[in-house]
Amino acid sequence: MNSNDSTENNSANTNVVPALMLDHVSKWYGNIVGLNDVSIAINGGVTGLLGMNGAGKSTLFKLIVGKLKPSQGTVRLFGINPWENKAPFSKIGYVPEHEKLYDWMTAFDFVTIMGRLFGHSRDSAEERAKHVLKFVGLEDVMHKELGKYSKGMRQRAKIAQALVNDPDLIILDEPLQGCDPLARTTIMNVIRELGSMGKTIVVSSHILSEIERITEQIVILHNGRLLALGNLHAIRDLLDKHPHRISLTTKQPRELASKFLNHESVYGVHFPAENELLVETHDLGNVHRDMPLILEESGIRVTAIENPDDNLESILEYLMEGR
Amino acid sequence: MSNSSRPLSKSVWSKIDVKSWAITEFTLRQYQTRKSTGAIAMIGILLVTLVLLFYVKGQTSVIEAIDQDGDSYDWDGDGYSLAQELQYGTNPENASDFPNVPALPASNWIDEDDFSYSMNGEKCQRNIYGIVSEGICQINVDDDGDCERSDWVLQNKLIGQGGTDSNYDDIDCSVFISTNINGITIIPDNFVDEDPNDNLYFHEAVHRGFVLGFGKIGFAFLMGIFLPLFLATGLIRDEMESETLHYLIGKPIARGEFYAYRLGGYFVMTWFYLAILTTIMSLITGFVAPSESFFRFGDIQIWASILFATCLMVMAYGTIFSTFGIFTKYGMLASIFFGIWEFMMAMLTLIGTGSFFVTRMSIAFWGMQIIDSVSTFTWNDSEYLISKGEYYGLEGNEALSTFYNVPSIGSSPLTTLFISSAVLIGITLVVFYIGQSAFKRKELK
Numbered sequence: 001m002n003s004n005d006s007t008e009n010n011s012a013n014t015n016v017v018p019a020l021m022l023d024h025v026s027k028w029y030g031n032i033v034g035l036n037d038v039s040i041a042i043n044g045g046v047t048g049l050l051g052m053n054g055a056g057k058s059t060l061f062k063l064i065v066g067k068l069k070p071s072q073g074t075v076r077l078f079g080i081n082p083w084e085n086k087a088p089f090s091k092i093g094y095v096p097e098h099e100k101l102y103d104w105m106t107a108f109d110f111v112t113i114m115g116r117l118f119g120h121s122r123d124s125a126e127e128r129a130k131h132v133l134k135f136v137g138l139e140d141v142m143h144k145e146l147g148k149y150s151k152g153m154r155q156r157a158k159i160a161q162a163l164v165n166d167p168d169l170i171i172l173d174e175p176l177q178g179c180d181p182l183a184r185t186t187i188m189n190v191i192r193e194l195g196s197m198g199k200t201i202v203v204s205s206h207i208l209s210e211i212e213r214i215t216e217q218i219v220i221l222h223n224g225r226l227l228a229l230g231n232l233h234a235i236r237d238l239l240d241k242h243p244h245r246i247s248l249t250t251k252q253p254r255e256l257a258s259k260f261l262n263h264e265s266v267y268g269v270h271f272p273a274e275n276e277l278l279v280e281t282h283d284l285g286n287v288h289r290d291m292p293l294i295l296e297e298s299g300i301r302v303t304a305i306e307n308p309d310d311n312l313e314s315i316l317e318y319l320m321e322g323r
Numbered sequence: 324m325s326n327s328s329r330p331l332s333k334s335v336w337s338k339i340d341v342k343s344w345a346i347t348e349f350t351l352r353q354y355q356t357r358k359s360t361g362a363i364a365m366i367g368i369l370l371v372t373l374v375l376l377f378y379v380k381g382q383t384s385v386i387e388a389i390d391q392d393g394d395s396y397d398w399d400g401d402g403y404s405l406a407q408e409l410q411y412g413t414n415p416e417n418a419s420d421f422p423n424v425p426a427l428p429a430s431n432w433i434d435e436d437d438f439s440y441s442m443n444g445e446k447c448q449r450n451i452y453g454i455v456s457e458g459i460c461q462i463n464v465d466d467d468g469d470c471e472r473s474d475w476v477l478q479n480k481l482i483g484q485g486g487t488d489s490n491y492d493d494i495d496c497s498v499f500i501s502t503n504i505n506g507i508t509i510i511p512d513n514f515v516d517e518d519p520n521d522n523l524y525f526h527e528a529v530h531r532g533f534v535l536g537f538g539k540i541g542f543a544f545l546m547g548i549f550l551p552l553f554l555a556t557g558l559i560r561d562e563m564e565s566e567t568l569h570y571l572i573g574k575p576i577a578r579g580e581f582y583a584y585r586l587g588g589y590f591v592m593t594w595f596y597l598a599i600l601t602t603i604m605s606l607i608t609g610f611v612a613p614s615e616s617f618f619r620f621g622d623i624q625i626w627a628s629i630l631f632a633t634c635l636m637v638m639a640y641g642t643i644f645s646t647f648g649i650f651t652k653y654g655m656l657a658s659i660f661f662g663i664w665e666f667m668m669a670m671l672t673l674i675g676t677g678s679f680f681v682t683r684m685s686i687a688f689w690g691m692q693i694i695d696s697v698s699t700f701t702w703n704d705s706e707y708l709i710s711k712g713e714y715y716g717l718e719g720n721e722a723l724s725t726f727y728n729v730p731s732i733g734s735s736p737l738t739t740l741f742i743s744s745a746v747l748i749g750i751t752l753v754v755f756y757i758g759q760s761a762f763k764r765k766e767l768k
Contacts, residue, residue, distance in 0.1 A: 029768070065573055067767040090575040098566045104356040116345035117574040119338025161570065 017079040018043040019091075019169040019200040020064060025073035027059050027224075034059035036224040037073070042202060046195035048211035048232070049204040051221035052316065057204040058097055060221065061173050064202075065094045077169065090118060093162030097173035097204075099154060103147030107138055107157045110146060111164050118165040125164070132163040136190055152183020159190060170194060172203040176210050188214055208315065220319065227319050235315060244284040246291075249304035253277035259298045263290060342576050343584045349571075350588025354554065363553050364596060367546060371600055374541060375607055378533050382611045386525040388433050391715045392518045394469070395432035406432040406469065432467075434520040438704075438711055439464040439498055449499050449510070451491045458501030458508070460494050470496035470514035489513045502703075509707035519711060523613060525719035528708060530612040532722025534622065535698055538629035539726060542601065543690045544669045547636035548662050550593050555641035556658050558585050559762060560648030568767060579759035582649075586642060586755070593637045601630040621701060628697030628740075635747040636690040640665075642751045643686075646758030649765060673726070686750065689743045695730040696739035702727075 018041040027034040035056045051057045062068040063075050066082035066089070075081065077088035102110055108129055115125030133142040136156040141149070146157060155175055162170055172191065176184050191214050195201050205211050211218060212232060220228040220235075228235060250256055253276060257269040260279050265287050268280035281287045284307070295302055354360045390396070394406035399414070401421040408415040411422035439461050447460035465471050470487055487495040490510040498511040511517075559582060562568035572581055605626035609619045643661065648654030668685030682688040698705070705727045712720025733739035 062767070065569065067569060067573075069764075069766055086572075086575050086577055088575075089573055092573070094569065094573050096566070096569050100566045102353075102567065102570075105352075113345055113349050114570060114574075117342055117571065117576065119341050119575070121341060 016043065018076075019078060020202065021074075021076040021079075022060075022063070023074045023076075025063060025070045025075055027056075027063060027068060028071045033224045035063065035070075035221075038221075038224075038226045039073075040219060040226065040229060042200060044198065044200050045217055046191060046201040046203065046215035048215045048218040049202055049221065050206070050208065050211055050218055050315075051204070052206050052313070054223075055206075055221040056224040057206075057221055058173060059224070061094070061097075061171055061202075061204065064171060065089075065092065090165065091168040093165065093167035093170045095155075095158045095162045095170075095172040095175055097177070099151070099178075101146045101154055101157065103145060106143050106145055107133060107149070107153075107160065108142040110157065111142075111161050114161040115164040120165070128164050128166075129160070132160040133157075135163065136160045137186055150180075150183070152179040152186070155179055155183065155187060156190070159187065163194075167199070169200045170202070172201070174204055174206075176205060176207070184210070220315070222316055222319075227316065235319075244281050244307070244309045246279045246281065246284070246287060247304075247306040247308055248277045248279065248302050249275055250277060250300055250302045251275055252300045256295075256298055256300045256302070259294050259300075260287075263287060263294065339580070342574070343580070343587065346571070346576075346581060346584035347588040347591060350558075350585050351592055354588070354592050359553055360592075363550065367550075367596070367600060370541065370545075371604060374537055375604070378608065379611055381529050381533075382526055382613075386522045386718055388430075388521050389715075390429075390433045390518060392436075392514075394518070395429040397429070402426045404429050404432050406435075406467075409469070410472075432518075434518055434522075435467040436469070436514075436516055436518045437466060437520040437523060438516050438708065444498075444500065447492050447494060447497075447499065449490060449492045449501070456501050456508075458492070458499050460492050461498040461500065462494060462496075464498055464511075465496045465515050467518070470512060487512055487514075500707075509704070509710070516711070519715065519717065521717060524708070524712065524717045526613045528712060528717070528719035528723040530608065531698075531702055531705060531708075532719070532724075532726050534608060534625055534629075535694065535726035536722065537604070538625070538632075538694050539673065539691050540669070542597070542629050542633045543636055543694060544665070544687055546597065546600075547633050547686075547690060548640055548665055550596070550637055551589075551641035551644045552655070552658050552662060554593060555586075555589050556644040556648045556654050558589055558641075558645040558648060560645075560652065560654050563765075563767060564652065578763045578765075582645075582759045582762050583755070586645065589641055589645075590634075590638060593641070594634050597630055597633050597637065601626050601633075624701050625694075625698055628694050631744075632690040632693035635693070635744060635751075636686055639686045639747050639751045639754070642754045642758065646754050646761070649758050649762050673728070686747065689746045689750075691728070692730050692732055692739055692743040693747075695728045696733070696736040696743065698727065699729055700736040 020043070021041040023039050025038050026036050038056075038060065049057050049060065059068065063070055064077065064082065066086065069083045075083070078091060080088045082088055105113075108126075111129035111133060112122070112125045115128045116122060118125075120128060130139075130142070133139055136159050138153060138156050138160060141153065146154060149157060159172070159175065162172075175187055175191070179187065188210070191201060191203055195215070203211070203214060216232045218228070218230070218232045218235070219226065248256065253271050253274075256277050257271070257279075260266050260269060260277075263281075265281045265283040266279055267282065270278040270280070272278055279287065291305075394409070395404050397404055399408075399416050399418040401408075401418040403413070403415075403421045403426050405415045407422060407427055408420075411424065413422050414420040444459035444461040447458060449456045449458060488497075489512045490497065490499045492499040496512050496515055498509060498515060500510075501508045557564075559568070562571065572578055605623060609622055610617070612619050612622070644654065644658040647657040647661070651657060665685050665687050668682045669687035669691070671679045672682045672685070672688045672691050705723060706729070709720060709724045709727060711717070712723065730736065730739040730743075733742050
């Protein structure tokens with residue numbers, strides 16, 4: 001405890017201790033590498049942790065919240081090793097990936113008891129529970145058993161329990177997984193609002209568009225390695241210069257194809273289905289900028305536009321190629 | 324929500340009372356909602372009810388009175404019992420020689436000199452062939468007066484060597500009682516306590532046998548082992564398996580403490596349940612069992628010892644089983660194997676407490692020692708009852724002799740009680756230390 005005290009004090013005197021810091025952290029499960037030499041420091045704002053299933057996101061989170069001990073390297077929460085000392089947990093809210101909850105409890109009871117585990121008195125914990133349940137939009141149903149909640153409501157209850165102690169660092173492991181669009185929007189709004197309060201938030205997902213709607217600051221993990229770290233738009237700009245496809249659904253794909261072929265950035269077209277046109281380009285931004293004009297001039301009705309390569313797999317593929 | 328900064332250094336150890344009670348209360352609520360808890364509670368209540376029914380039936384039955392000393396018989400057919408002929412000095416084997424008074428019914432001489440259950444008396448010495456032993460002597464315990472009356476001419480002839488002081492304590496018609504490391508020695512003079520009340524003996528012996536038997540097997544062993552098996556093995560393991568553990572330990576609480584408070588919830592739950600069952604048992608047996616008053620208040624300490632022993636055993640077993648659960652997902656299997664070992668040791672302990680040293684390697688042995696120590700202290704004439712019952716072949720003796728054991732540890736019941744309790748608490752603390760150390764280092768994948 002003393003060493004931690006001194007660490008805390010010294011750090012306070014010299015520079016700001018990051019909320020979360022991993023220094024060359026690796027984690028092996030026998031011969032399987034869960035995380036490989038990852039170093040990051042996060043302090044403030046919302047950070048999206050992107051990665052496919054098995055990329056190491058959950059391993060990273062489990063190391064952060066002291067469920068796992070790093071095989072190599074150091075993990076620090078507010079300058080303290082969470083495996084050795086549980087003190088940082090008073091400033092952390094964690095939303096685990098799994099769906100398991102105490103279904104026999106009401107959301108109010110669940111969040112209240114979680115508050116009491118932080119050392120709040122019963123009255124204080126109840127007040128806090130009401131506050132955070134209102135914050136996540138469960139005020140009207142907080143006295144309903146968790147077992148009767150929908151998936152989205154359960155996720156919000158999990159977020160509420162993470163917020164009950166007013167944490168400085170909030171870790172959300174796949175909070176949008178399995179939620180319906182309405183629940184996704186609600187949860188995203190909650191995360192954005194927490195971010196605007198100055199909290200440090202790390203949220204994981206394997207869906208790019210979800211993270212994109214929440215934050216620009218991302219960390220990409222792949223096969224346990226840190227693949228990229230920084231601004232999502234910067235990465236996207238790089239990606240946009242890469243060969244890309246645009247899918248357009250229309251009843252006149254061939255007529256529309258001729259219009260696109262005249263564009264300087266389009267180098268090929270395909271017709272994968274009867275009503276589908278696939279445009280190949282090496283400058284996605286340029287084509288998207290000119291697309292409204294092309295469609296207007298052609299007078300052809302298009303019912304859907306999609307970017308099949310605008311996803312995490314493509315980014316990963318691109319980043320991997322660059323290595 | 325504010326973004327205020329809080330000092331971290333003391334967050335683990337601050338508000339520990341609030342956190343501990345929160346975990347304990349949560350554990351209790353969790354038990355309440357589980358169907359298995361209700362099922363186990365119901366099984367226990369059914370078991371107690373069933374056993375009590377048998378007990379009440381036994382206590383309300385009447386045993387046929389037997390004349391152990393044969394003095395109610397009319398040997399010569401003159402219409403006078405042996406006792407009456409002895410009393411008046413007529414020849415019991417000559418039909419023409421009989422007392423010149425009306426014949427009394429033979430029932431007057433059946434069960435006419437019951438055992439003296441009291442251990443009260445004056446300090447005295449027994450001196451036989453120069454070997455002196457200290458003890459207490461009960462006087463005025465010759466209920467029918469056949470030892471004390473010198474005018475019973477023929478009887479005095481029959482008394483033989485030692486006369487009316489056959490136990491050599493220099494007091495006629497007394498009972499000599501000494502307590503030493505080998506237990507209690509009770510030696511009555513001739514014609515003292517020689518014709519016990521069969522019915523009373525049966526009910527007393529069966530009552531004691533029942534309380535000790537059910538206390539040791541039903542409570543201390545069965546409940547002591549099955550409650551923890553179903554309620555403690557998954558105390559940590561179930562949370563690990565269902566992945567809900569993080570909600571509980573992802574807080575500023577050391578894992579060891581969390582484990583302790585979790586066990587605390589289990590202790591509160593099981594102890595409360597056991598207290599209810601023992602209270603029911605003590606109330607019903609207290610009203611039904613033979614007693615000079617409307618209730619056997621003296622048995623309360625026996626039931627208290629049973630409750631105390633069972634609580635300590637539930638504590639020790641619970642800590643062991645939950646630690647198994649921390650080490651392996653096959654904790655239940657490990658607990659069952661441990662339970663089989665304990666069963667064997669419990670049986671060996673009942674067969675001959677202290678005879679098998681290996682039994683000391685079990686929880687059951689030390690739990691039973693606690694009950695034995697208090698029963699030896701409370702029912703200090705049990706050995707006397709057993710030896711008399713064996714001598715006269717009285718019904719009910721088997722029940723008492725099977726379950727009554729003199730403790731094999733310590734020089735006095737109090738020492739036994741202290742040592743046994745200390746051993747069980749010690750085992751619990753050591754296993755808890757091992758369990759919490761393992762839990763601290765356990766990675767939750």
